[in-house]
Structures are given as C-alpha cells and as structure tokens.
Amino acid sequence: MSKVSSPVLLRRILSLTRSERRALSVGIFFLLLGSGMTLVFPQALRFIIDEALGSRNQALIDRAALGMIAVFALQSSSEALRFYFFVSAGERIVTRLRHDLFSSLVSQEVAFFDEHKTGEITSRLTADTQVLQNAVSGNIATALRSGAQAVGGLALLLYTSPLLTLLMLAIVPPVVVATVLFGRRIRQTSRKVQAALAEANGVADEVFSGIRTVRAFAAERHEVGRYQHSLEHAVELSNERSRLSTAYVASTSFAGLAAASVVLWYGSRLMLRGEFSMGSLTSFLVYSVMVATALSGLTDIWADLMRASGSAERVFEMLDRQPSMPSTGGERIRELRGLVEFQAVRFAYPSRPDVPVLQEIDLVLQPGEVVALVGPSGGGKSTLAALLARMYDPQGGRVLVDGKELRTLDPEWLRQQIGSVAQEPMLFSGPIADNIRYGRADATDSEVEAAARAANAHEFISRFPEGYRTLVGERGVQLSGGQKQRIAIARAVLKNPRLLVLDEATSALDAESEHLVQEALERLMKGRTTLIIAHRLSTVIGADRVLVLEGGKVVQSGDHAALMGQEGLYRRLVERQFVAA
Numbered sequence: 020m021s022k023v024s025s026p027v028l029l030r031r032i033l034s035l036t037r038s039e040r041r042a043l044s045v046g047i048f049f050l051l052l053g054s055g056m057t058l059v060f061p062q063a064l065r066f067i068i069d070e071a072l073g074s075r076n077q078a079l080i081d082r083a084a085l086g087m088i089a090v091f092a093l094q095s096s097s098e099a100l101r102f103y104f105f106v107s108a109g110e111r112i113v114t115r116l117r118h119d120l121f122s123s124l125v126s127q128e129v130a131f132f133d134e135h136k137t138g139e140i141t142s143r144l145t146a147d148t149q150v151l152q153n154a155v156s157g158n159i160a161t162a163l164r165s166g167a168q169a170v171g172g173l174a175l176l177l178y179t180s181p182l183l184t185l186l187m188l189a190i191v192p193p194v195v196v197a198t199v200l201f202g203r204r205i206r207q208t209s210r211k212v213q214a215a216l217a218e219a220n221g222v223a224d225e226v227f228s229g230i231r232t233v234r235a236f237a238a239e240r241h242e243v244g245r246y247q248h249s250l251e252h253a254v255e256l257s258n259e260r261s262r263l264s265t266a267y268v269a270s271t272s273f274a275g276l277a278a279a280s281v282v283l284w285y286g287s288r289l290m291l292r293g294e295f296s297m298g299s300l301t302s303f304l305v306y307s308v309m310v311a312t313a314l315s316g317l318t319d320i321w322a323d324l325m326r327a328s329g330s331a332e333r334v335f336e337m338l339d340r341q342p343s344m345p346s347t348g349g350e351r352i353r354e355l356r357g358l359v360e361f362q363a364v365r366f367a368y369p370s371r372p373d374v375p376v377l378q379e380i381d382l383v384l385q386p387g388e389v390v391a392l393v394g395p396s397g398g399g400k401s402t403l404a405a406l407l408a409r410m411y412d413p414q415g416g417r418v419l420v421d422g423k424e425l426r427t428l429d430p431e432w433l434r435q436q437i438g439s440v441a442q443e444p445m446l447f448s449g450p451i452a453d454n455i456r457y458g459r460a461d462a463t464d465s466e467v468e469a470a471a472r473a474a475n476a477h478e479f480i481s482r483f484p485e486g487y488r489t490l491v492g493e494r495g496v497q498l499s500g501g502q503k504q505r506i507a508i509a510r511a512v513l514k515n516p517r518l519l520v521l522d523e524a525t526s527a528l529d530a531e532s533e534h535l536v537q538e539a540l541e542r543l544m545k546g547r548t549t550l551i552i553a554h555r556l557s558t559v560i561g562a563d564r565v566l567v568l569e570g571g572k573v574v575q576s577g578d579h580a581a582l583m584g585q586e587g588l589y590r591r592l593v594e595r596q597f598v599a600a
Contacts, residue, residue: 029324032331035116035155039108046104047163053097054167056090057309058175061302063087069298105160113152120144120338128344129410130369138221143337146220147213147330154327162320169313172306179303180295183286187278187307201267208260209329215253217333222246271314279307344412349429355436355517357548358421359384359407365415366402376402378571380416384548391551391562393592398568400552404520407550408437420518438516438547440540442523444507446495451480452487454495454506458514466513473542474509475535476502501536508539519549521558565589 036043067083124140132140176184226233226242233242286303289295361382367375377399384390392400405411406418409425418425425433438458446454455467462470467487471477479502483489495503511519521540537558553559560579567575567582567589575587582589 029328031335032151032154032324032327033159035112035151036108036159038115039112042104042108042111046101046108046160049097049101049104050160050164051167053094053101054164054171056094056097057168058171058306059090060087061175061305061309063090064305065296065298065302067298068301069296101160101164109152109155112155113148116151116334117144117148120148120334123338123340126346127340127342129405131340131342133368133370136218136221136224138219138224139217140337141224142213142217142220143333146216147334150213150327150330151334154324154331158320158323158327162317165313165316165320169310169317172310172313176303176306176310179299179306180286180289183282183289183303186285187282187310189278189281193274201263205260205263205267206328208256208263209327210332211329212253212256212260213329213333215249215256219246219249219253222249276311279304279311282307344409345430347429347431349432350423350427351429351432352421352423356421357384357386357517358419359518359548359550360419360422361403361406361416362419363416364406364413364418366399366406366411366413368402369411376571377406377413380571380573382566382573384550386548387546388564389544389549389551389562391553391559391565392568393553393559393565393589394568394574399571400568401522404439404522404550404552407518407520408434408439435514436516437518437520438511438514438543439520439522440504440507440511440543444495444503446491446498446503446506448491448493450485450488450490451483451506454491455487455509455513458510458512462513467509470509470513471506473512474505474539476505476509476539479505504536505539508536508543512543517547519544519547520552521549522552567592 063083063086067080121144124144173184173188176187222242222245226246233239283304286295286300290297290300359382361380364377364380365375366377367373376397380399380403382390382403392403394400402411406413409418409428409430412426420428420433420436447457452464452467455470456462458470459466464487468477471480471487480487480489491498491503491506495506498506521544540558541561551558551562559565563578565575565577565579565582566573567587569588575582575585575589577585583593
C-alpha cells in the first residue's frame, strides 16, 4: 500500500462516524452546552471580584455563588450526557468496522492467507480497530470540546484585552510547526509499532495453535524466548514513539506556560497603571489557562491521531483490498453430471512462484468415476484437489467441470457441489450437531442424525452424555482421530455433493477406526465423481483408476492390477508398504 497523507487518513477516520450522525449530533449539542458553561465561570469570577466584593454586598455574593452552582450542575450533566452518546456511538462504529473488516478478510483468496500469519490478521481485527474506536469516540469528542473551549476562550480574551491576547497568541506558530514535524514522525513510528505487535501476535497464535507439538518437544522456553524477542522489538519502537511524544508535549507545554507568564507580567503592569481591574485580570488569566489547556489537549489529540493513523492505514488497506479471485458471481450449471477435466494444467503457489508444482497435467474424471492419486509427497496430489475447488487458479491450462471452465462458474456454487474429507478434518469448537450441520445449515435434527448414521458416527455420539450437543473443543481436540473423520464424513453426507475429494482420509487411523471410516466412505462415494488422495493400499485398490504423480507430472495410469504388472513407481510404493507392514 502506498503511503497516504495524514489529512486523507483523518478524513477516512472521520468518515466512520457517518453512520452515527444522529447520536453524535446529540453528543455535540451537550458538548457545546458543557463547554459554554465552562466559559461562563471566569465571567462569574470577574463579577464576584469586581462587583460583589467591591461593593461588599452579601446578598450579591450569595446570588453569584448559587448561580455558579447552577452553572456547574448544568456543565456536569452536559459532560455526562456527552460522554454517554460519544462512547455508545463509538462502540457501534467499531462493531460495524470489525464486521466490515472481517467480511473483507473472509472474502480474500486463499493465497492471501498463505502470505499473512493468522496472528497478524487477528491483530488488525482486534488491536487496530480498538485504537480506531478510541480515535472516533474519545479523541474526536475531546478534540471538539477543546476546540470549542479554545475558540470561545479566544473570543472572550479578545473582548477582555486584544493586546494581551496577541501576546498570548505568539506561541501558536511554533506550536503548529512542532505539531507538523513531530506528528509526521510519530505516525511513521506508530505504524512500525503496530506491525511489530502484529508479528508478536503471530508468534503467540502459532504457539497456542500448536501447543501439543510445543509440549511434545519441551520447547516452551524456546517459544517464550521467541515471543519475548518479538515483544522487545515492539517495546523498542514504542519507546522511540514515547520519546517523540514526550518531547512534543514538553515543548508545547513550555510554550503555553511561558505565554501565561508573559500575560501575567504585562497584565499586572496594566493593573498597576489602573488600565485593568483585578477581576478582569483574574478572568483573563483563567481564560488563558483554559485556552492553553485546550490547545495542549488538541496537540495531545493530534499525537494520538497520528498514532491511530498507523493502525488506520493497515485496517483500511485490508478493508479496501480486492481479492484476486471473487467468492461469488458467475454461471451455475443446472444439473451437474460430474465430468472433471484438467487440460495442460501448470501451477506454482503464489507464495513460491518460482517452484513449479504441476507441469502439463492432463486428466479426465468421468461422471461417477473413482480416481486415486498416489505418489511421493510434494508430487502435486493435494494441489489438484485445491484447483478443483478453485482455491487457486492455474498459471497455465484449464480446469473444467461439465465442459465449463471454472473461471466462468460461480465459486460459491462450485464449492457447494464439492464434498471433502481431509486427513485432519477441521472441526469448530461448538456442538457435534453444528459441526455436521456445517454441510447444510438448514438441515433438521433428523437429517443430521441420518447423516451421522451413514457415517458410522451415531453410535459413538449417542454414548456421550450430551449426545449431539457435545462440545468437540477447539479443532475437535476432545475427539479421537476416527471420531473426527466420521463427523467430517457425516458433514459431507449431509452436503450431498456431486463431486467428492478424499485427502488421506484414513492414513492416520488404527485398524478398527479405518474399517468404520472406510465403510462410511464407500457409502459416500456411490454415484459420485471421486478424487482420492492416498498412500494406503486399502484406499486405492478399489478405485476405477489410479494415477501416479511424481514431480508434478503423471508418470503412470491404470487400475491397481495393471499397475502392479508393470515395473514402475507404483509397484515400488506398494512393495515398500508391504515391507513396512
């Protein structure tokens, strides 16, 4: 993303508030009312000193005190209501922002997630949006209040003494220059801080996701050290930002206090000459403090907004990013037969464009045919399945379904026609029923149970005290491998796809679990065009055709018996499996 100027970013941040115009308008009304009441106080002070005390009128003093209490009550109530409307609006704004950002992220192509760590993405969704919430609710409200007090205070200062006001305003040019110079550097450093924190979040996400591997290798100390290293880098950048902010605040604060000192000095001289009353000087000094405080607050807010702009750049970058592959839109085939063709397909993963994975692959799967892919790891077997689901587009050649190139079909519809069962199926942390219903969201309980029975899963599910309401834990961690596989099969059964992909679906199971899973898979494959990716002979031997892939090319093709009768890679793989057994 190219660098965006601060004014453009600020306009973009302010544009987030459009959806809450009504609530924010009410909040602004109370903000102005509260600021107005604050500006009344110095005038009341001047009246007490010059009029009430000068005339020694007790009743006048009492009325002035009661009036000040009324002003403070109105001011406090207005501030409370201003706070409520701005904060509640900010919560709604950030909720919509997170929704829009999540929607944008989910619609990105798979290659985007290959290139970005999960922790980095979730950091954008949580930490960065929280920074923006503070900007649009707290900082904008404070800026408006400080601005109103600064403008109102300056108007009253000019009314009280134009000469003293000009003396005080002599600090404005250097403060503006400091704001521009420091603000630019603070923004640049803030962007680096957010990137460093996202990197640390990425480390934490990897560790928590793979905690069993970390524990198995006793690598806790190593991972803590890795996380600490990431944090230390973020802290170094944060300290740099703090030094810049400190220097900025110190310089502007000194300028404000110096101006107040000059005003006090010259105002005292005017008072001694009889050109200024004690009440007028006191109220002028109070207004000066108010204006200086307001201007100081505005400079602090500017620094905060510069820090927020680092987060804003990254959030807006992901909000505006257009996926290279659409998730919806295109043609839908009315009655899918299940003919699949790979024509001279060449492919390399976008994250490794110089490493070819598939080279001139030609393959046809007839409707209802079961084709098994075997070969060494890295040969391109799983990549073919990913291309069929259009997780990626090939760099050369075409993939067709029923004679239609995948690029012309609606990706959402296409994926609804494909069922998949992976070696390590992804289950969500909710109930078993919800995981099965992921195959079809509108399925009834009886349909979910029927799918589970077809997948040989109903028996073990029924043994759980909560039955189908049993929580499976994150990624299905509370279930065995065979149980997870059968739930994944039930999900595919419920989906009722025309095309089926089985990616190493039984390779990690014991003999009993494999038998149950294999039985369920055979039911699922009936009448469906099926692509099997496997190493085990038991999952290949019944296939209509076996393709042997090596180095991204098809080196052998035929059924099991025919390939066993040939000297070649397939027979060597089978023989090694028997020797290993």
